[in-house]
Amino acid sequence: MGDDIVHRRITVRRFGGPEELRTVRATLPPPQPGHARLRVLAAGVGFTDLMARSGDYLLQRRVPFTPGYELVGEVVDAAPGEGDEAAPPPPGTRVAAALTKMGAYSEYVSLPLRRLVPLPDGLDPVRAAALPLDYLTAISVLETHARVEPGDTVLIQGAGGGVGQAISTLGRLRGLTMYGTASSPGSAERLARHGVTFIDYRREDVERRLRELEPGGVRAVFDHIGGANLGTGYRALAPGGVLVSYAFAGRPGRMVADTVRGAARVKLMNLRPGRRTALSMVPAEIKAGPAWYRESLARVLQLAADGVVAPETGGVYPLTDAARVHAALERREITGKVVLTPG
Structure with a gap:
């Protein structure tokens, strides 16, 4: 050697x-x-x-x-x-x-x-x-945890990020109907290229807008923010739907505590009947x-x-x-x- x-x-x-x-x-x-x-x-x-x-x-x-x-x-x-x-x-x-x-x-x-x-x-x-981390995360949330099928409807929170784009790309290949939240300039055009309907979370009430678009709810929600978004995503689910959380945004200096708190909340939410939640931890x-x-x-x-x-x-x-x-x-x-x- x-x-x-x-x-x-x-x-x-x-x-x-x-x-x-x-x-x-x-x-x-x-x-x-x-x-x-x-x-x-x-x-x-x-x-x-x-x-x-x-x-x-x-x-x-x-x-x-x-x-x-x-x-x-x-x-x-x-x-x-x-x-x-x-x-x-x-x-x-x-x-x-x-x-x-x-x-x-x-x-x-x-x-x-x-x-x-x-x-x-x-x-x-x-x-x-x-590619590796973003796309392995996308495969994890889509296939391992959400188990989506062609024609399913999904909401991607923060669809403009790296994982959001990976989910959009693979979701389009699977024939999903996709909605995505974002706010940066040009988001609508970028998301449209991946077949994602844009929702501006800063100017629109995401929950209300999604209810207009999908009155029966969506099959899956993918979230990397946590906090109030967990409740929004959970309420957007159709009966039998799943909320998959793969990261948590936290306050500077308190991100570790906020991550632990967010993960605990996701697990507690999974105890409710009718819908389920899951955590994706790719490493x-x-x-x-x-x-x-x-x-x-x-x-x-x-x-x-x-x-x-x-x-x-x-x-x-x-x-x-x-x-x-x-x-x-x-x-x-x-x-x-x-x-x-x-x-």
């Missing part, structure tokens, strides 16, 4: 603002059995990265750490594991991966072989790096269902290679500009999925 690799990665040593993202030198030893070392080609930036950096993310409560849940890389070397389902890919193989623990903002990483999904021929690494679902993860991500990557899926990107930036990217995202100067490249 090869020697140690000295490389750069982005590290958060204490919770705080974007300035806490520091470029450091690190050493990556040869891979353990059942792992591969990758040269990172591109890493996706998600809102959870910003929350983790500030200390407001429930699943990342310790420092130091390297942000990032998704990446595309090239295999440097690999070590087979005893009885491992995934055979080691040869050096030079390009793969995508969604991580269960953060660490993608790096020039090199070591990952379990079961996390690696080969890239289809011709798929651009930058484009692929924008946990990846860990619990490796076969589901590999099949789902491979399917999404192939859809992208075929031109069926095309995430809206907000720009490609050098890895060492991570702090400036986080600051721009917080100021809402960038829209769309951002990708970092270590090159």
Whole structure:
């Protein structure tokens, strides 16, 4: 096996603002059995990265750490594991991966072989790096939790975000009737391209408008906001419908507490008869269902290679500009999925 690799990665040593993202030198030893070392080609930036950096993310409560849940890389070397389902890919193989623990903002990483999904021929690494977390979340809420069927009606809260767009794209392929809340300029046109009827939540009463459009209620509601939106979404459901929550917006400095409170509320709401609620937590679902993860991500990557899926990107930036990217995202100067490249 090869020697140690000295490389750069982005590290958060204490919770705080974007300035806490520091470029450091690190050493990556040869891979353990059942792992591969990758040269990172591109890493996706998600809102959870910003929350983790500030200390407001429930699943990342310790420092130091390297942000990032998704990446595309090239295999440097690999070590087979005893009885491992995934055979080691040869050096030079390009793969995508969604991580269960953060660490993608790096020039090199070591990952379990079961996390690696080969890239289809011709798929651009930058484009692929924008896919894993958003589209795995979309598959989770649509298929695992809501179990939607062609012709079902759904409401997507915050349809303009990355996951909202992924749900819209996959929902259109499944023949869903979709309504989506958003407010940013141009939302109506963007959502219409995905077959989504736009509801401006700042200017319209969402509950009343949806009742006009779907008097009998909708089959499923997908929510990443929480708070009062949970009640709105629940009341919009038809009998037998389901509200799926996959994230919670919280108050600065209180996001962890608000997330716990929101998750508890969703579970309590599920005790009511006639409708149901569910929580989607993709990092946990990846860990619990490796076969589901590999099949789902491979399917999404192939859809992208075929031109069926095309995430809206907000720009490609050098890895060492991570702090400036986080600051721009917080100021809402960038829209769309951002990708970092270590090159």
